[in-house]
Amino acid sequence: MTAGSVQPGGGPAPLPPPAPAASHPPGSVQHGDLAARQAELVAALVAGAPVPAGFDERLVGIARGALLRKRAGDVARHWPLLAAGLGTDWTATFARFAATRPTRGSLRDGWDLARDLHAAARLTGPARDELAAREATWHYRGTDAPRPRRLPALRRGDGTVVIQFAGRVHTLTLPGATDRSS
């Protein structure tokens, strides 16, 4: 079995923001209400909700961990420099970030994490450039799907400036830029 990831072009359209997690406390749903029971289970797996009554908590926990590792791999393919910058901490960092956030597609999941880490000054230089290039190319409010920017845009990277004009991205190194690895 495989699961694809949402991509900005070619794949299915990015999905709308997820609805709030399970509206029923565990155990409150009657048999015969498949939709509500499926929602409870998904909330337990991806939104930090309790495991529904009757399920094996250990096995559901293992499934939750496997899901997060798989998502981490999918996001790393969309954000290779973000993932590479965290090295062996990538999977654990992503898993902590994503444990209670249902996926909005790999592009947006990585984007949200990159912005968080940028705000905490935890991005490496190449990861800052990667984020700057995305920010210059796409308009992403964080609440709905990214849209291509129609107007030229300019974003600071790591000792670089990323300029997007007519959809093409140019990265200029600023004079005096030195340490690219910090």
Added chain:
Amino acid sequence: MTGAYGVGIGWRPEISGFVAGLPGLRFVEVVAESLPHSGPAPAALADLRARDVAVVPHGVRLSLGGAEPVDPARVAHLAHAAALVDAPLVSEHIAFVRAGDVEAGHLLPLPRSREAVAAVVGNVRRTQAELPVPIALEPIAAIFDWPDDELTEAQFITEILDQTGALLLLDIANVYANARNRDTDPVDLLDRLPLDRVAYVHVAGGADHGGVYHDTHTDPIPAEVLDLIGELCARHRPPALLLERDGNYPAGDVLRAELDAVATASGYPTVT
């Protein structure tokens, strides 16, 4: 699929060159959602079609087991994908991947209940109404089960196939994974499934993490899975078997050796 296609492989962009270099190849699978909504098929797939290699779109996000009706736009894309590569059939899973608007990000198991059978059957029929070709349904590997199953796995699958007329995509590695994790006999399941309905078979590798076998598609095929192919073919040889690899791609010789091992286990000619 009509006639025997023998051994195939899941086409992925990362191994496109390797797949193109398999001289005896007669069929591949492509993740349906990776095919474009408009414009031509990827050039590498068009090249395979020009060699008369069959391409089967394999959906992973339709959520046929969802309690809600299947999304018409997703069904339309699967139908478009079938036409785009002139597919002999398409396939999808007996699973759900979202509830409401919340994505699980993976294939999740269904309760083996009559209510779930009805949900799957309704969605398969909605899908079949739009498809230009038959659909094969794949039972998944489940790390956990629902607490209140009414039907056995064989009853659950057979009931869905009987009510929809769909074909079976039997994942022999999932049969192995589920039997190992549930401590049941995989051969017993093979004896209870309608093997004459098998359109093709998936084969993949996996690994044990913490006492649970994970169907990873990123590890080697265990010897036990190859043995199960032998058990399956001794009962009813399927027309085709397909190796799925989804990451941690090994060197070409390792993949060739796995394809050869599947050919040996099933008695089909090697494609390498």
